[in-house]
Amino acid sequence: MGLISFTNKGVYCKQGDFYIDPWRPVNLAVTTHGHSDHVKWGSNAYLCHELTSPILKQRLGELNIETLPYGKEISINGVKISLFPAGHVIGSAQVRLEYKGEVCVVSGDYKVTDDGISTAFEPVKCNTFVSESTFGLPIYKWQPQQLILDQIREWISGNQDKQKTSVLVAYSLGKAQRLVAGLAGYRPVYVHNSIANLNDAFKTAGVNLPETIRVTAETSKEELQKGIVIVPPALAEGRWIKTLSNAATGVCSGWMQVRAGRRWRSADAGFALSDHADWPGLLSAIKATEAEKVFVTHGYSATFAKYLNEIGIEAEEVKTQYGNEDDDEAFH
Template sequence: MPASRELDDLVVLRPEGLYCPAGDFHIDPWRPVPRAVITHGHGDHARSGMGFYHCSRDSVSILRWRLGDVPLQAHAYGELFTLGRVQVSLHPAGHVLGSAQVRIDDGTQVWVASGDYKRQPDPTCAPFEVVRCDTFITEATFALPIYRWQDTAAVAADIVAWRQECAQRGEAAILLCYALGKAQRVLAELWPLDDQAAWLHGAIANGVEVYRQAGVRMLSTDTVAEQGRTPDAAGRLILAPPSAAGTPWLRRFGRHQLAFASGWMQLRGNRRRRNVDRGFVVSDHADWPALLQTIEQTGARRVIATHGNTDALVPFLRERGVAAETFRTDFGNEE
């Protein structure tokens, strides 16, 4: 990139992470910095050690849960605040509770750093808001044409049917899912479809309680710890983090089937590698059509892709006349 152009850029890549020189702050930095604007609470975006945090109002409880009593300032969606020589505002990203895009305006140009986002309806968080900009920094987690999500309500109905099939066979139905965002979304989608309480691994239970305190309606739950060492788990839906797979923790449930809820389950090869009986395609990221739709709707003349299938997205955009490039970041592992 020419040096003269970088001097005009509102966001540049530094060893600590994405940096706004005009505002003297970083966005989701992966190394300690004095001032950080956080898009959401996943561990690859919200890390400890920052001098001060800015976040959305709905992210506060998640950051407190994940990071402890860190110094922070919360902002309502759309609220303007000044950092250095720029005006900043946070806008819904539709990824998880409190997730936000970061809009930066220096009076001559507008940049938007999207963080992670999705366009599907989600009862656990505010829907994505299209923010017009000159430059759009987009994720590219599922930026391949094969990734196209089906309606999540239909997937939730499949999960209920699977649990009932397991009940008929005297098996537990153990569903692996990420502890922040995915587990809560699955429980929210199941709320109108099932009336049997799900059991939760301890790593998931705390996050579910954070969402309940935020007013999110979800299927009723109990913790596995409350069930004793050898519970009668036949027909029970049990939510656990992916790290529980292959551990002795699973043995207490006796006969069981193992499933994984993730966008990666779109590919059968991923199901085999995960060694699961079922894969349910539920993603908290934009699929291929949604990525392209979003980029077009922002009106951005320049697009910078981060983490994921950037090698597919950037050439695709360039062939269609969009000035596209890549930032190599430390994002991508939500656990």
């Protein structure tokens, strides 16, 4: 019998009697990261990385949380559990399970390129690997982060020449912090309340983030026009943005890689900045695990699993409820 099964509550380890990223309340939820599609309120206890804990508390309130640093091993009912960096967002973790010589790794969401702010992805050798496939098509291949940040700076500079306010649309957890770090010192950075709250939670946990300015009712439109405004996807077409001085919106998402994505909603620009692995990244990560069996979850799972089987890696598509992080549009 394998170490994990896929149930109507989530990924279940029978030997340890716990779930990984369950989408319904359970006794013990081992949590890979703080995006809302991977952690739900209502479980009796949670186990996560040290830097994910303040995010869970900030988003879900007081919870019964136990934390682990990367690489430290604990045992639950004889199952050894340890966490390894997933590179997805700050504190994101792959969950390594070991029982009677069998090793399974549940990766959650991940990216293999180092974004300079999340702990870089670390491949873990295993018998069984559970992989996402959000961008599991050959068309998805990311440009270097620095190149995209340069493109964003150039766009902001052009907006200021035209007296437009630059509004970047990005996830509150993950993408926003990458932008804050990558654009620090270029222009003052103004952030929506939800992003400011998460930044504060990270700083309290000891993460060194550049200073940002929280947007309030008193923040003048003239101030914002001289700086950079970062908002979550839910506000992308909100009434508030329409009140700004000639707002230009730039969407930061892997979906912007394809031309159709650039016309998403009414955005003025699209930047293919993603917190997920691209096609080459998925393949390199899976090959590095040397796994004998791969379960492919959310994204282009059927296509990606078929390709893995064609190249000699046994793979199976699994239906889950992951893939809509932050309760916003599919905006990775």
